[in-house]
Amino acid sequence: LTELNVSYCDLTPQSCVSMFKALKHNSSLKKLDIYGTKFDQEALADMLSCNQSLTELDIRGCDCQPKALAIGLLHNTTLTKVTVWFREKDSIMAALEDLRREERHAQQPDPEV
Numbered sequence: 001l002t003e004l005n006v007s008y009c010d011l012t013p014q015s016c017v018s019m020f021k022a023l024k025h026n027s028s029l030k031k032l033d034i035y036g037t038k039f040d041q042e043a044l045a046d047m048l049s050c051n052q053s054l055t056e057l058d059i060r061g062c063d064c065q066p067k068a069l070a071i072g073l074l075h076n077t078t079l080t081k082v083t084v085w086f087r088e089k090d091s092i093m094a095a096l097e098d099l100r101r102e103e104r105h106a107q108q109p110d111p112e113v
Contacts, residue, residue, distance in 0.1 A: 003030065007036055007037065008035065011039070016040060020039070021043070024047045029054060030055045031057075033057075034059055036060070037062055038062065044059075044072055045068050045071040045072035048069075048073060048079070051078070054076075056082075057079060057081070057082045057083070058083040059082070066095035067098075069092055071099065074096065074103070
């Protein structure tokens with residue numbers, strides 16, 4: 001299975017948590033379309049942080065919080081396409097930049113030590 005489309009399938013938030021847990025270490029799925037699905041955003045972020053095969057993700061209409069998505073994207077190295085509503089793009093990119101800045105700051109040595 002390389003593509004999974006569960007858009008508007010009336011999945012419960014708990015079933016999405018189970019799906020995200022299964023996808024966390026999945027190595028074959030390349031494209032996930034969850035358009036219009038309500039889910040636990042921490043579970044999505046956790047999956048995205050670990051998954052190393054997913055290249056495309058469609059989360060339009062999911063009311064995903066920018067910071068939750070940015071946390072998942074911060075350490076993901078395989079996603080090349082994330083589809084969101086146009087109005088969400090800037091806030092997601094800003095959240096991702098904030099997290100990158102925080103991470104760089106945390107890695108700098110403390111000058112008073």
